[in-house]
Amino acid sequence: MNEPADPPHPYAPTGRAAPTHLDSQTKLVIGLLLVSSFVVILNETIMSVAIPSIMDDLGVTETTGQWLSTAFMLTMAVVIPVTGYLLQRFHTRTIFLTAMTLFAAGTFTAAVSAGFGMLVLGRVIQASGTAMMLPLLMTTLMTVVPPALRGKTMGNVSIVMAVAPAVGPTVSGAILSVMSWTGIFWLVLPIAIAALVLGAVKVPNVTTPRAVPLDVLSVVLSALAFGGLIYGLSTLGEAAHGEPLVPAPVPLGIGVVMLGLFVVRQIRLQRDDRALLDLRVFSSRTFTVALTMMLLMMMSLFGTIILLPIYLQNVLGLEPLAVGAMLLPGGLAMGLLGPVAGRIYDRFGPRVLVTPGAIIVSAALWTMTTLTAETPGLMVLGVHVFLSLGLGLLFTPLFTTSLGSIEPHLYSHGSAIVGAMQQLAGAAGTALFVVLLTINRVAASHAGADVVHATAAGTRAAFLCGAVISLAVIVASFFIRAAPQPAEDERVLSP
Numbered sequence: 001m002n003e004p005a006d007p008p009h010p011y012a013p014t015g016r017a018a019p020t021h022l023d024s025q026t027k028l029v030i031g032l033l034l035v036s037s038f039v040v041i042l043n044e045t046i047m048s049v050a051i052p053s054i055m056d057d058l059g060v061t062e063t064t065g066q067w068l069s070t071a072f073m074l075t076m077a078v079v080i081p082v083t084g085y086l087l088q089r090f091h092t093r094t095i096f097l098t099a100m101t102l103f104a105a106g107t108f109t110a111a112v113s114a115g116f117g118m119l120v121l122g123r124v125i126q127a128s129g130t131a132m133m134l135p136l137l138m139t140t141l142m143t144v145v146p147p148a149l150r151g152k153t154m155g156n157v158s159i160v161m162a163v164a165p166a167v168g169p170t171v172s173g174a175i176l177s178v179m180s181w182t183g184i185f186w187l188v189l190p191i192a193i194a195a196l197v198l199g200a201v202k203v204p205n206v207t208t209p210r211a212v213p214l215d216v217l218s219v220v221l222s223a224l225a226f227g228g229l230i231y232g233l234s235t236l237g238e239a240a241h242g243e244p245l246v247p248a249p250v251p252l253g254i255g256v257v258m259l260g261l262f263v264v265r266q267i268r269l270q271r272d273d274r275a276l277l278d279l280r281v282f283s284s285r286t287f288t289v290a291l292t293m294m295l296l297m298m299m300s301l302f303g304t305i306i307l308l309p310i311y312l313q314n315v316l317g318l319e320p321l322a323v324g325a326m327l328l329p330g331g332l333a334m335g336l337l338g339p340v341a342g343r344i345y346d347r348f349g350p351r352v353l354v355t356p357g358a359i360i361v362s363a364a365l366w367t368m369t370t371l372t373a374e375t376p377g378l379m380v381l382g383v384h385v386f387l388s389l390g391l392g393l394l395f396t397p398l399f400t401t402s403l404g405s406i407e408p409h410l411y412s413h414g415s416a417i418v419g420a421m422q423q424l425a426g427a428a429g430t431a432l433f434v435v436l437l438t439i440n441r442v443a444a445s446h447a448g449a450d451v452v453h454a455t456a457a458g459t460r461a462a463f464l465c466g467a468v469i470s471l472a473v474i475v476a477s478f479f480i481r482a483a484p485q486p487a488e489d490e491r492v493l494s495p
Helices: 024-045 051-058 067-089 092-111 116-144 147-176 182-202 216-239 249-272 279-283 285-314 320-348 351-368 377-404 408-446 451-477
Strands: 011-013 491-493
Touching: 024 092, 024 116, 024 147, 024 182, 051 067, 051 116, 051 285, 067 092, 067 116, 067 216, 067 285, 067 408, 092 116, 092 182, 116 147, 116 377, 116 408, 147 182, 147 320, 147 377, 216 249, 216 408, 249 279, 279 285, 279 408, 285 320, 285 351, 285 377, 285 408, 285 451, 320 351, 320 377, 351 377, 351 451, 377 408, 408 451
Parallel strands: none
Antiparallel strands: 011 491
């Protein structure tokens, strides 16, 4: 049986020297995708400072309020696996327009929401668009950028990935100081619409679609697997208040079983190149190690993102605007470090970046385990900047090394797997940290501590979990290897 031919790779051996810069068309494509990605990544963290205000306004508990973040990441984990199929089946332009349309529609839904349920629905629709955008960016970059320039280009991507989350809390705090939380969505909406219109005019097609089947059973299994795992983790937090709708072991058990069935299904389907996610990417040891490091790092990162605003507001008593300003320097530092890390990667490889980065991240998280109700705000600022610098050393080499270590025809699958597992780890980290915060705060309250000191105790317990996880990241960093170079290193962009 003849399989459909892979789309032609945009770089072909020519006998000429490897390119030292990107042409104008490639820069245009990457630039437009970066602008749009900035908008959707900004939206992912813009809610962190607003969650306490939303909880008060809508009368929901902390474990319920964290679903604004968990539902977003869970939706991405469910939808991203399908993008591996979409990126092969449809043109770049079609995927881009669909992603930004969904994102804009979800933003509008959230802006006009009258209750918590409708707000979560808006976030889910937003996440559906975001889930398409991130693998689209990564797959396009790996397709149109030659290996010799990937570190530098990925370093520029890191600017967006770092500055957008940093600006998010600051913008959110500024808005909350003058208006209600709905203003956050009204601000993002015109930006999303502008990106959609600009993309409709400027984004060209850079890939060649091919006829690939969609296995519906795989989609269902992945949704049940990721959904069961995340819901199970969230119900652990509800159990601290004695009010879970379903005992946590039930959804967790369903998630584990469904994940096992999903993996078995993919192994069977990939023999005929029909897998929703081709797991042959894990045959690359470099991909597997880099992905493992990203998963462990994301668990701690997203847990920190949701805990720090709660600590700064409820323990140190800072206003939302001050919280946003406190988190801004770290994100800016991470973004400025991105291009530098990219150049170092292109010259020396990943090892000189990932091991120091992992050690710095771990040191910062262990320091956060000492936070109390009396900790000076300046110390929190310094530790967050230190943490961000460590992450800045990790992001560029891990993304570049993981995807650069697999075959070009597996880029879409690799991007989807990285995105899905990253979001799953983030959702698990968020749920786990809130669970630990809730359980330990209740225990401290029963021991006689007031609300402020009980929250501080819960925060320390949650950061202790992240610090322990970070030790595994350090160990994994010693096993990272540079992505193998193509046999033909002399490549140029085809017309």
